[in-house]
Amino acid sequence: MGKLERISMKDRLATELRRKILAGDLSPHSRVVEQDLADEYGVSRAVVRETMLVLELQGLIISTPYKGSEVASISRTEVEGLLLPLRVHIEQFAIAEGLALFDADTFEDFGRVLVEMERAIYNKDINAFNEADMRFHAIIVDGCPTDSARSIWDSIHPRIRMHFAMQTGRTGALSEFLEDHKRLVDVFRTGDVAASREAIAAHIIGTNEPHLGLLDESA
Amino acid sequence: MGKLERISMKDRLATELRRKILAGDLSPHSRVVEQDLADEYGVSRAVVRETMLVLELQGLIISTPYKGSEVASISRTEVEGLLLPLRVHIEQFAIAEGLALFDADTFEDFGRVLVEMERAIYNKDINAFNEADMRFHAIIVDGCPTDSARSIWDSIHPRIRMHFAMQTGRTGALSEFLEDHKRLVDVFRTGDVAASREAIAAHIIGTNEPHLGLLDESA
DNA sequence: TAACGGTCGATTGTCGACAATCTGACTATA
DNA sequence: TATAGTCAGATTGTCGACAATCGACCGTTA
Known part of the structure; x- marks a missing residue:
């Protein structure tokens, strides 16, 4: 049970x-x-x-x-200038504190999430993919012994997701996105803290790059 | 009214x-x-x-x-590794977005807080001083048009204060602390964003440095 | 004796009702 | 007409009571 x-x-x-x-x-x-x-x-x-x-x-x-x-409505300035950098710092901290504690169970969890992502891609279900993405990063944050990392992350992450949920179209890049997560897990497996911190930062900033197709809507 | x-x-x-x-x-x-x-x-x-x-x-x-x-109880790792860096980033962001909007009223607010600090020092009232310190930084964060800066700051700052409230003794350094704030306001007056961001970071990290005198234990 | 199970007080989770407040429409009046 | 005052409906703020759950105590029983 x-x-x-x-x-x-x-x-x-x-x-x-x-x-x-x-x-x-x-x-x-x-x-x-x-x-x-x-x-x-x-x-x-x-x-x-x-x-x-x-x-x-x-x-x-x-x-x-x-x-x-x-x-609420989220502004681009808020996300790119404030929320994303904060999120990067939180996840880097979580890795610094928690990477050494990653065990077989942890990597099983990562594996399950990667499967979810594949299924979401197969079903072309963006919301499901984003759910999985959320869980992926939650594993990282939860892996750290400092509980407040998760609680602060919880109060920041939803707004970021909301922002990108507005810009619906990044369907095509999903499989590339999945590969990115797989590479992350590979880096984690090496146990190299510095490399992992570097990778997570590149991942968060890179995949959330301004770009893909956004068109503004003012209300 | x-x-x-x-x-x-x-x-x-x-x-x-x-x-x-x-x-x-x-x-x-x-x-x-x-x-x-x-x-x-x-x-x-x-x-x-x-x-x-x-x-x-x-x-x-x-x-x-x-x-x-x-x-709750706060750990030193949590404060120094997570909360303080996040706070630095938030206040730097607030300055980047808001410094240009600082007006006469804003500087009057700073002035009032500095007076509060002086009074607190005169009365040797550490709690009052910390209250004033809190208000000082709240002015900065509120000066920025992105509301969420304040709300995130609110969810981070109390824990930092709590941590340092535990280490009661930095009474002697209070007047030095006041001077630090005065210098900050002077930098803000120049309107130089880069210099202000630099100054606020040095201020936060510097004044919260592990150490000054945490020697006393009068309960 | 030690393990099991039931009872009871303390505390939190949930609910429905009343009070305070806001908004917009209507009326009276100059 | 334009303005101020009043009223009614909708919505949030607050309250006291009931239900669910926990933890400890206590008796039973092998």
Whole structure:
């Protein structure tokens, strides 16, 4: 019996709403009403409020007292100037602290995620691929004994994903993207911390390069 | 009339608890019970729960489902390897984006904070000094048009303060610390972004250097 | 004695209802 | 007409109560 974790409604709802936002089912600036969500998911408003608080602190929604909340919009400056560099630093730190602790289980986890990616490519399911990408990096961050690395990462990563989710088209490059992850794992296997830190930075900056086709939308 | 902001109980309570934790009134690993806080501050548990959620996402307390919460403890590795570098990057970003927008009002704000510092030194009130230090850097982060800079900064900075609050003794160096801030403002006045970024990095890393006198243990 | 199982108090998770506040529309009045 | 005042609906802020869960205590039993 694997996990059997007890997960609060708040956390489940947060995961679900995050998924909807990142999948584009809830667009930026769209209004979010507590009671509506409570009715839709059959939970109380208290749960919804705690969920919204989490998403707000993660920067995915913005709420103003007595007025309401809406899905946040992310600017390119914010992502490229602030969030991506922070993310690079977090993952480099996690590697510095955690690479030596990577064991067979860890690499099995990586393997499973790589399989997920292949399946996502086969199904041409971008959201599934992004989910897998997220899990891949989560393994890295979780591999480090300093718990707060993960919690800070959690509060930064969703916005980055949201930004790139807007620019939908990088379908063609997915298999190249998969190869990139495979090469990363190979570097990790060597146990070389410096090389791994270098590789993860290149990976994050490189694959998120401005580029592919983005067209701006001002609202 | 200045602000007249409407502040929710949740936010007021969060500020108060943060203050208590940072002042050492609540020590790491001490247990925190929702109902007790609700009674003590005359609010409902719902408010307390939302407050605790905020503090948890800011890394100041740790809570496990159905078991309870306790005040977090911060490791030196976490602060020096992760939090401080992240903070440096955030403030550098804020300067890059916001320095050009600093106006007379901004420098008046800096001036007021410097006065607070002087008063704190005169009163030998370390907590007051740290409060002022916090406000000083908050001005920088708020000066930047990208709102999320502040929200991320909020989720990182308290833990750094908590760490150094543990090492109580740097009383003697306070006036030197004040001078450091004055020099920073002078650099900002020149409007030189590169120099300002350099200065803020040196300031943060330098003044948080391991060491000055952590010699005393007056509890 | 040591292992098993049940009971009970303490604490957190969830809920529905009431209070405070915002927004927009409507009316009265100069 | 334009402006100020008032009202009603919608939405968030807060509250007290009930349900679920945990941990410790305690008796039973082999």
